Amino acid sequence: MLQDTWALKAQREGYRSRAVYKLEEILVKVKYNNQSCKVLDIGCAPGGWSDYLIKKYPKSSLYGIDLLDIKPVKGLKFFREDICNIDNITEIHNKKGSFDLVISDLAPNLSGIRDVDEINIHELNLETLRVAVSYLNDSGTFIVKTFQNTLLKNFRTEMENYFSLVQTFKPAASKSKSGEIYLYGDK
């Protein structure tokens, strides 16, 4: 399928972003099927992933965080905040250790200076992993977007310290030239 057609498909099917098809492909491949999952959606704006999950699993409960505001998604409790401050959000903090699924589609601002960007991406990855590890329950699942770079292997190795199964995905809806890649971790 041509890249633009994913956006058209999203429009046709009433989704907020083409990103839903990346998440959908990963969930299908890993046979994810928790009908009443508690989800933490990191970098959730404009709300495509949350909207998709609530439609697919209507009994689920969703909490989302982003620097940007979003149009309300039915069933999503949204907090406008930096991921680095998530522990200050009492309603989410009280749920530490209880999430079934933590998903992160964070896209940091890039400077264009390769070394600087690689380190910033790696640090954001590590922060997201810290959040996933402390907010997931004992059988939780983590899906995180990151980017191909020289520190990717280090990040995957770090994930392997916390998850019994780690896999890498490049979904069909992900633009090949973007370098984005998704890691999946299952406890």
Ligand SMILES: C[S@@+](CC[C@H](N)C(=O)[O-])C[C@H]1O[C@@H](n2cnc3c(N)ncnc32)[C@H](O)[C@@H]1O
């Ligand atoms: C690609 S978008 C997410 C798309 C979303 N998954 C969807 O399906 O609609 C990436 C988001 O990450 C957010 N973001 C980037 N850095 C962040 C940070 N430090 N804390 C919270 N959100 C952040 C951006 O504001 C942006 O909305």
